[in-house]
Amino acid sequence: MKDPVTLSTGITYDRQSIEKWIFSAKNSTCPVTKQALSDSDLTPNHTLRRLIQSWCTLNASYGVDRIPTPKPPISKAQIVKLLNDSKSPQLQIKILKRLKSIALENETNKRCMEAAGAADYLASLLSNRNENDSLEPEEGFEFNRASDAAIIILYHLKLSETSLKSLMTENAEYIPSLMRVVQGGNYESRTYAIMLLKSVMEVAEPMEVITLKGEFFSELVQVLHDQIAHKAMKATLQLLFNVCPWGRNRLKAVEAGAVSALIDMLLETTDKRVCELVFMVLDQLCQCAKGRAELLKHGAGLAVVSKKILRVSQVVSERAVRVLLSISKFAASDPSVVQEMLQLGVVAKLCLVLQVDSGSKTKEKAREILKSHAKSWKNSSCLPMSLLSAYPS
Numbered sequence: 422m423k424d425p426v427t428l429s430t431g432i433t434y435d436r437q438s439i440e441k442w443i444f445s446a447k448n449s450t451c452p453v454t455k456q457a458l459s460d461s462d463l464t465p466n467h468t469l470r471r472l473i474q475s476w477c478t479l480n481a482s483y484g485v486d487r488i489p490t491p492k493p494p495i496s497k498a499q500i501v502k503l504l505n506d507s508k509s510p511q512l513q514i515k516i517l518k519r520l521k522s523i524a525l526e527n528e529t530n531k532r533c534m535e536a537a538g539a540a541d542y543l544a545s546l547l548s549n550r551n552e553n554d555s556l557e558p559e560e561g562f563e564f565n566r567a568s569d570a571a572i573i574i575l576y577h578l579k580l581s582e583t584s585l586k587s588l589m590t591e592n593a594e595y596i597p598s599l600m601r602v603v604q605g606g607n608y609e610s611r612t613y614a615i616m617l618l619k620s621v622m623e624v625a626e627p628m629e630v631i632t633l634k635g636e637f638f639s640e641l642v643q644v645l646h647d648q649i650a651h652k653a654m655k656a657t658l659q660l661l662f663n664v665c666p667w668g669r670n671r672l673k674a675v676e677a678g679a680v681s682a683l684i685d686m687l688l689e690t691t692d693k694r695v696c697e698l699v700f701m702v703l704d705q706l707c708q709c710a711k712g713r714a715e716l717l718k719h720g721a722g723l724a725v726v727s728k729k730i731l732r733v734s735q736v737v738s739e740r741a742v743r744v745l746l747s748i749s750k751f752a753a754s755d756p757s758v759v760q761e762m763l764q765l766g767v768v769a770k771l772c773l774v775l776q777v778d779s780g781s782k783t784k785e786k787a788r789e790i791l792k793s794h795a796k797s798w799k800n801s802s803c804l805p806m807s808l809l810s811a812y813p814s
Contacts, residue, residue: 440528631668658698680715700740
């Protein structure tokens with residue numbers, strides 16, 4: 422225990438641990454008493470901290486280091502002053518760097534910044550991106566533009582659901598501002614913008630998700646093509662997975678070239694989680710006719726989907742078989758697709774799924790595909806006799 426603090430229930434914890442419990446894990450009860458917390462204020466327990474420091478000093482001969490006296494948490498008044506001072510062009514970059522440092526210190530500082538209205542101010546810097554980008558670079562700083570600094574700080578604040586909704590309601594330009602960064606920012610800013618978009622869309626109202634424009638999906642697909650960062654790719658895939666089920670978003674994503682981009686990713690990636698996310702999105706897109714058509718149009722579409730089955734994870738196998746089921750259900754009118762599945766080894770792979778431990782749902786869907794086209798595939802040596810009995814030669 423390096424920085425003891427006391428909750429409203431009277432129980433003392435280490436600051437870092439209890440902040441993780443309350444703010445990161447979103448718990449609203451005291452871990453020991455299980456009582457609901459009336460507030461999330463953390464009161465420093467100076468008496469206990471001094472006792473710990475005294476014990477460390479007494480045991481220094483045993484190699485125990487004395488814990489340093491922690492810095493006092495930042496106050497709301499200090500944050501408000503910094504926000505007001507940062508409106509001066511001459512001080513803006515330096516103060517933004519200070520705000521970033523404050524946000525990274527601990528969760529209490531983040532919540533204090535949130536309460537002081539830092540999010541609204543930072544979002545306004547994004548909205549005025551073009552004006553702020555004219556600032557002269559200052560030597561020795563990791564960012565030279567106010568908008569770049571703002572987007573990094575906004576991400577690290579990890580705003581609560583209430584604050585995110587408020588930000589979207591009061592700042593109509595917030596999402597368009599993030600999209601402008603995705604479109605024209607540097608790789609780091611684009612990565613943070615994508616992750617912020619993901620968090621915003623998780624709390625957005627259904628109508629806000631349904632009315633997303635085609636340009637939104639075009640920019641997400643461009644991020645997948647550019648492969649700007651591993652985090653950005655994963656956040657983009659999660660974002661697509663969250664928004665595609667709503668309204669006509671599947672079609673918008675397909676028209677933006679998402680299916681082709683996803684297949685290209687499958688050809689290149691070796692990351693398990695990325696592969697799982699790609700198949701989760703691809704499964705959704707193949708639930709519309711144009712999505713299935715785009716997969717079939719890609720030269721490696723069927724082949725790479727079949728190849729990944731039983732090679733990556735159970736999630737990938739289940740989603741890949743679902744994609745093949747979507748294709749096969751609407752392939753009865755196109756004999757060439759059915760034959761292509763046979764020639765590419767899709768039928769053999771589905772037969773293998775029935776023979777190994779691949780999960781009951783996956784087996785059920787594989788059996789459904791094989792049964793629906795058993796007449797066309799009856800000459801395949803791998804097709805089980807139970808499926809061929811309905812079509813005697």
